[in-house]
Amino acid sequence: MERLEVMWQSRPGVLGWLMTTDHKRIGLLYFWTTLVLFGAGGVEALLMRTQLVKPNNSIVSPETYDQLFTLHGLTMIFFFIIPMTTGAFGNYLIPLMIGARDMAFPRMNALSYWIFLASAIFLYTSLALGMAPDAGWFDYVPLANKTFSPGHNIDFYALAVIFNSIASTLTAGQFIVTIFKSRAPGMSFNRMPLFCFAFLAASFGLLFALPPLSADNIFLFLDRNIGTHFFDPSHGGAALLWQHLFWIFGHPEVYILIVPAFGIATSIIPAFTQRKLVAFPLVAIAELLVVFIGFGVWAHHMFATGMSTTALIFFAGATSMVVIPSTIQVFAWCMSFVLGVARFKTPLLFIAGFIFMFVTGGLTGIMFVAIPFDQQVTDTYFIIAHFHYIIFGAAVFPIFGGMYYWFPKVTGKLYFERPGQISFWLIFAGTNLLFFPMHIVGLLGMPRRVYTYPSNLGWTTYNVIETIGGYLTLVGILVLFGNLVWSYFRAPAAGPDPWHGPTLEWTTSSPPPEYDFAVIPKVSSAYPNWDPEDREEDRRKLAGGVLVLDQGHEQVEVTPVDGWLSRVAEMPHESPWPVLLALCLSLVFVMLLLQHFAIAGLMAILCVLTLLGWHGKEPEE
Amino acid sequence: MRSGLLRGKRALALVPLALLLAGCGQKQNALAPASHQSSDIASLFWWMTGVAFLGLAVVVALLLLAWRRAGRRGAGGDTQGPKPGERVGWYVVVLGGVVVPILLISALFVIANLFVIKTTEAPAANSTKRTILVIGHQWWWEVRYPGTSAVTANEIHIPVRTPIRLEVRTSDVIHSFWVPELNRKIDTLPGTTNEIELYADAVGRYRGDCAEYCGLQHAHMGIWVYADPPATFARWLARQSRPAAAPSGSLAAAGRAAFLNGACAACHQIRGTSASSGVGPDLTHVADRKTLAALTIPNTPSYLHDWIRDSQRFKPGNQMPSFGQLSERRIRAITAYLEQLK
Numbered sequence: 001m002e003r004l005e006v007m008w009q010s011r012p013g014v015l016g017w018l019m020t021t022d023h024k025r026i027g028l029l030y031f032w033t034t035l036v037l038f039g040a041g042g043v044e045a046l047l048m049r050t051q052l053v054k055p056n057n058s059i060v061s062p063e064t065y066d067q068l069f070t071l072h073g074l075t076m077i078f079f080f081i082i083p084m085t086t087g088a089f090g091n092y093l094i095p096l097m098i099g100a101r102d103m104a105f106p107r108m109n110a111l112s113y114w115i116f117l118a119s120a121i122f123l124y125t126s127l128a129l130g131m132a133p134d135a136g137w138f139d140y141v142p143l144a145n146k147t148f149s150p151g152h153n154i155d156f157y158a159l160a161v162i163f164n165s166i167a168s169t170l171t172a173g174q175f176i177v178t179i180f181k182s183r184a185p186g187m188s189f190n191r192m193p194l195f196c197f198a199f200l201a202a203s204f205g206l207l208f209a210l211p212p213l214s215a216d217n218i219f220l221f222l223d224r225n226i227g228t229h230f231f232d233p234s235h236g237g238a239a240l241l242w243q244h245l246f247w248i249f250g251h252p253e254v255y256i257l258i259v260p261a262f263g264i265a266t267s268i269i270p271a272f273t274q275r276k277l278v279a280f281p282l283v284a285i286a287e288l289l290v291v292f293i294g295f296g297v298w299a300h301h302m303f304a305t306g307m308s309t310t311a312l313i314f315f316a317g318a319t320s321m322v323v324i325p326s327t328i329q330v331f332a333w334c335m336s337f338v339l340g341v342a343r344f345k346t347p348l349l350f351i352a353g354f355i356f357m358f359v360t361g362g363l364t365g366i367m368f369v370a371i372p373f374d375q376q377v378t379d380t381y382f383i384i385a386h387f388h389y390i391i392f393g394a395a396v397f398p399i400f401g402g403m404y405y406w407f408p409k410v411t412g413k414l415y416f417e418r419p420g421q422i423s424f425w426l427i428f429a430g431t432n433l434l435f436f437p438m439h440i441v442g443l444l445g446m447p448r449r450v451y452t453y454p455s456n457l458g459w460t461t462y463n464v465i466e467t468i469g470g471y472l473t474l475v476g477i478l479v480l481f482g483n484l485v486w487s488y489f490r491a492p493a494a495g496p497d498p499w500h501g502p503t504l505e506w507t508t509s510s511p512p513p514e515y516d517f518a519v520i521p522k523v524s525s526a527y528p529n530w531d532p533e534d535r536e537e538d539r540r541k542l543a544g545g546v547l548v549l550d551q552g553h554e555q556v557e558v559t560p561v562d563g564w565l566s567r568v569a570e571m572p573h574e575s576p577w578p579v580l581l582a583l584c585l586s587l588v589f590v591m592l593l594l595q596h597f598a599i600a601g602l603m604a605i606l607c608v609l610t611l612l613g614w615h616g617k618e619p620e621e
Numbered sequence: 622m623r624s625g626l627l628r629g630k631r632a633l634a635l636v637p638l639a640l641l642l643a644g645c646g647q648k649q650n651a652l653a654p655a656s657h658q659s660s661d662i663a664s665l666f667w668w669m670t671g672v673a674f675l676g677l678a679v680v681v682a683l684l685l686l687a688w689r690r691a692g693r694r695g696a697g698g699d700t701q702g703p704k705p706g707e708r709v710g711w712y713v714v715v716l717g718g719v720v721v722p723i724l725l726i727s728a729l730f731v732i733a734n735l736f737v738i739k740t741t742e743a744p745a746a747n748s749t750k751r752t753i754l755v756i757g758h759q760w761w762w763e764v765r766y767p768g769t770s771a772v773t774a775n776e777i778h779i780p781v782r783t784p785i786r787l788e789v790r791t792s793d794v795i796h797s798f799w800v801p802e803l804n805r806k807i808d809t810l811p812g813t814t815n816e817i818e819l820y821a822d823a824v825g826r827y828r829g830d831c832a833e834y835c836g837l838q839h840a841h842m843g844i845w846v847y848a849d850p851p852a853t854f855a856r857w858l859a860r861q862s863r864p865a866a867a868p869s870g871s872l873a874a875a876g877r878a879a880f881l882n883g884a885c886a887a888c889h890q891i892r893g894t895s896a897s898s899g900v901g902p903d904l905t906h907v908a909d910r911k912t913l914a915a916l917t918i919p920n921t922p923s924y925l926h927d928w929i930r931d932s933q934r935f936k937p938g939n940q941m942p943s944f945g946q947l948s949e950r951r952i953r954a955i956t957a958y959l960e961q962l963k
Contacts (some may be wrong), residue, residue, distance in 0.1 A: 233812025278710030307813030337687035370733030445649025
């Protein structure tokens with residue numbers, strides 16, 4: 001134990017955080033950063049809601065409004081939900097759930113965080129300069145090309161998205177390797193927690209969805225700055241190419257956003273119903289399938305572009321198939337509620353709310369299988385209602401639930417239950433007031449992305465209700481975070497396992513030690529913390545020094561499918577290289593923005609030199 | 622008992638929704654259809670919404686059942702050994718998650734995508750009496766009647782109960798033509814012509830909007846569709862096809878001269894005069910229109926006057942500069958001239 005402390009100790013102070021490779025610290029860095037960005041995205045949303053509270057309002061100018069909705073979309077998707085679920089929850093929890101001491105590539109993990117941070121600063125610099133992207137988060141050409149958007153706004157968009165996707169790709173790649181290789185011996189694929197299945201699905205999704213997005217943005221950047229004609233029909237390009245490439249990324253993206261939330265839900269449900277999840281294998285397959293099928297449905301975002309009916313019908317068919325894995329999961333969750341012994345504490349309340357919101361948003365989603373109906377309501381507030389039920393209801397509710405659920409693990413403190421439940425009901429009421437009337441106002445003809453609207457079309461009342469709902473949601477979120485902060489200082493200690501949770505993170509202390517587990521745990525089911533004999537075995541192993549690995553900075557590697565011990569790997573220590581490389585890469589992007597392409601090339605060479613330095617000292621085998 | 626009550630509540634919840642959605646009259650309401658296409662789409666919506674509420678009710682009922690059972694004794698006993706009720710769980714998951722959705726969605730798929738979709742599509746070019754061309758601009762609609770010289774803006778006139786083939790194009794970015802009471806929407810894409818059917822059951826005026834975000838003034842890009850009796854429509858089209866009338870009175874004549882010699886003619890066309898630019902809306906019969914700037918303001922003499930003087934106040938960022946530097950007399954003269962262009 002003492003030797004483990006020494007081997008895994010981090011450097012104190014700021015330098016320790018800058019150089020850290022500890023997945024928990026990186027998870028916390030992601031958490032705090034994405035929380036700030038969530039605040040920014042939320043302020044943008046509330047400004048828009050305030051502008052729309054009455055017709056012909058002029059709180060913000062049309063220019064500002066366009067920047068607000070573009071930044072709101074970009075921020076919530078690329079800079080809040082993905083980094084919050086993968087970066088914060090995934091980083092902190094996956095090694096703890098699979099019985100590992102760190103991610104498979106700890107320095108790459110650190111690199112992904114620093115690149116993410118740099119890309120966020122890069123994007124928000126545009127706002128400070130008054131040139132935030134303003135062509136919507138899906139940024140259709142020709143509106144986004146140089147003719148119609150001559151400023152730097154769209155260059156910021158293209159570069160920030162490419163920059164950010166580097167971070168997401170690194171995260172995704174290393175989640176896949178970590179989940180395949182770093183599980184505790186005995187955790188074969190079928191004994192892996194559903195949380196890990198979900199993150200595996202999301203990571204594969206990211207890995208395959210991001211390249212088309214990056215290609216799209218590279219084309220856009222070249223069209224704008226070098227004079228190529230990828231999207232220009234008058235020179236043999238195609239404006240629709242942007243949309244195809246964008247949505248080949250964009251629809252899998254939706255599942256990448258919510259599948260980790262499914263993972264959080266399937267962690268909380270067994271813990272608070274004290275029952276193993278109903279139909280576990282079906283749910284695991286469904287989590288993977290939903291992302292896989294999600295790659296075949298992209299053109300349902302383009303039903304009104306005048307593509308041939310045959311093509312539309314194909315994509316509508318794929319869209320209807322994606323319903324099945326979703327309904328499987330919904331009924332599996334609900335039956336677990338019914339068959340278990342549900343304790344409706346705050347985390348489970350958020351999951352119940354999540355199921356309600358996901359089913360509501362899912363049911364309006366099924367309506368888009370009907371092509372003519374989709375063509376009627378697409379680009380109206382009906383769509384806004386639909387995807388906010390999915391993205392806020394189905395992705396963010398579990399994030400909130402997960403914050404409460406793992407709060408004791410991360411801080412070592414319990415949280416206060418009553419304000420927790422109050423925060424749930426405020427957020428639940430607020431979001432429904434905010435988003436439900438959008439269905440109606442969309443059917444009444446209100447298009448999306450209008451900075452104002454006339455008074456005589458019957459839209460005003462609904463917009464007032466929505467704005468009230470928006471502020472109520474804000475109050476709920478403030479209560480939530482107020483409660484967590486207050487609990488951190490005042491609540492009683494939680495102990496290692498306050499919920500009798502099913503997975504491995506509840507077997508170690510709260511907060512977990514830097515080496516996560518004193519001994520690599522034994523696993524013989526998907527609910528290892530509910531196997532008391534195995535935990536006894538761990539104590540015997542620890543006493544006997546079996547798989548304690550205290551002779552170095554080491555962790556085990558297993559065979560990918562069966563989870564047999566294959567070898568013990570030496571893990572890298574703290575390193576200054578990731579943060580330096582991220583810094584050099586930022587310079588590349590700044591120079592590209594300023595169109596100093598030669599200097600950008602020099603900076604790229606600097607990046608390569610940094611990488612050489614990085615690999616100068618590898619951990620010994 | 623409990624579930625019966627629940628169903629009752631759900632059904633009640635549908636009533637105000639139906640009232641809210643149906644009672645809105647001549648607005649821009651997808652659920653107040655005025656054509657067979659739009660009415661098919663609205664029926665689809667109501668059926669889907671009904672079934673969706675039932676589905677949501679099932680899920681809510683399961684959650685409430687769990688809530689009621691939450692106080693059950695013996696918590697914690699289920700984590701080991703056999704999973705109680707697993708077989709029932711699988712039955713529900715397979716039935717509710719696989720079998721029922723497949724049946725329902727297959728039915729929806731066939732009805733919507735093999736039948737309803739057909740009715741919304743444009744009739745073949747040689748099967749209709751009339752084709753109308755709509756061209757999206759930042760931020761207004763140009764409307765042309767091929768085969769005639771009629772050109773107008775932000776207003777489409779059609780004969781009632783006559784299928785029209787509507788072709789849409791864009792002169793700049795992507796817009797989306799949408800008149801929800803008549804049909805679903807269709808995007809305008811650069812380099813492409815898209816088409817759709819336009820049909821109205823009853824004489825009346827139907828509001829439409831640009832539905833695809835197209836830049837700064839996307840919010841002010843409306844259009845009216847007037848469905849007229851065929852004879853009225855024919856008279857309207859004949860009038861629109863004529864060149865502009867000569868001005869009567871000295872003020873209007875001065876206005877005409879100011880228009881043709883000043884900046885106006887650089888962007889606008891008035892057929893029958895030397896002004897022939899296609900940048901802004903054709904003004905040959907501008908006084909015949911009900912609104913200015915794509916439904917932004919009413920077309921009255923005082924609004925027209927103010928629009929010329931300070932168009933940026935009404936529609937900031939629109940492509941027409943404010944002409945505050947023109948003398949008041951000139952603006953009055955131009956207004957007087959344009960007011961005569963019936």
